[in-house]
Amino acid sequence: TLLFIFETGSCKDHRPSGQERQPLPEANAEAIDFLNSLQPEELPMLFFSETLAMVSDTGEPRGELTIEVQRGKYKDEMSIMSQCVLVHAFSHGLLDKTVCGNSLLGYLSQTLETMEQHSREFIKFLILPMEHKMSLLKQNDQLAMTRSIKEGEEVKTGVAFFPSHSITGFISEAANLVLLRLMARRQKVPQNARFLALDTEGKLCNSTYRALGFQNIQVGHQQSEVFIVEHTVHSNEGIPMSWQFYMLCDGHLAKRIQVGSPGYCIITKMPILRKEDVVEPKPVFEKKPLEWQEDLELYSKFLERKEELRLSHASYLRQHPEAQALVSDFLLFLLLRQPQDVVTFAAEYFGPFAANRPPSPPLRSSHRPSPFRSPDPGDAAGSGAGWAP
Structure with missing residues (x-):
């Protein structure tokens, strides 16, 4: 079951019982198999930082987006330290001359399972500034979600708990950034895969990835081939939201478009592509007899x-x-x-x-x-x- 509580001051409004009994969406076998196919040796090639410029539909600069994936350490609720994938992304810019931005910090396991994530999005309107915060935390056999929505001086908070068995195949925002790099390196998107995600209202829903083929785009002063992946979050109540990611062969993001948005993100210069190190076989030296008498x-x-x-x-x-x-x-x-x-x-x-x-005795046999x-x-x-x- 899904428990969701909104708090405004001292007032609590529980969801109707009919909504509590509504079955949660599930990821299919294709999505789970793709996540299980991730090999530990693939992760180091996904660890790098990149920065894209945010521009309007007319090409005017509007801000900057930075995404960084690296190896990290995570301490769980039992104070046990373990290796993890650390994802940090943030952006800041202007929306109709209004300052806006968002930040994301996520801790993922070696299989892209979300252990903890914190996200923040804000728009500084002069009259009614808005700020949305969401935190995810894995606790024993469940995933706890805390949402906070601030509009002016009014603050609403919500708490939800998802049992672990109901979020198999869940892809958080942080895991999505790593998963896209993996697809770009493999030049492959799982066919008919249906993952789980959270929509803008913090409700569990399905998400899909679709390969749109290859295309040559201008990066700086050179042409480069990119692999295009479309990611769609299918909200159960609202309209679907889609993004198109133009990925270079090593996982660098060359361009990002949110379908229906007037702006997009693009790199301004060609990055140094990451290539796998070719491990040469160790040289074999024949053992020669040591003629030390002749030395x-x-x-x-x-x-x-x-x-x-x-x-x-x-x-x-x-x-x-x-x-x-x-x-x-x-x-x-x-x-x-x-x-x-x-x-x-x-x-x-x-x-x-x-x-x-x-x-010995003086006399013995x-x-x-x-x-x-x-x-x-x-x-x-x-x-x-x-x-x-």
């Missing part, structure tokens, strides 16, 4: 290091003569016994010298099992016939 510098370092180690070892043995005696005694005993398992024999020989080994050998019942000699040093 005079390496061979000289080898001889120096060899002599340095020989002198160091000789000095250590002179300082510790017991080491040489211990090794000589082991080698002599090894040659006398000539065991098959030299490693186990060495472990049994040097085992009693371990500092953490418990002291010659058949006592050795901890260094695997028990073998069929081999008495191999079961650990140790020796006493």
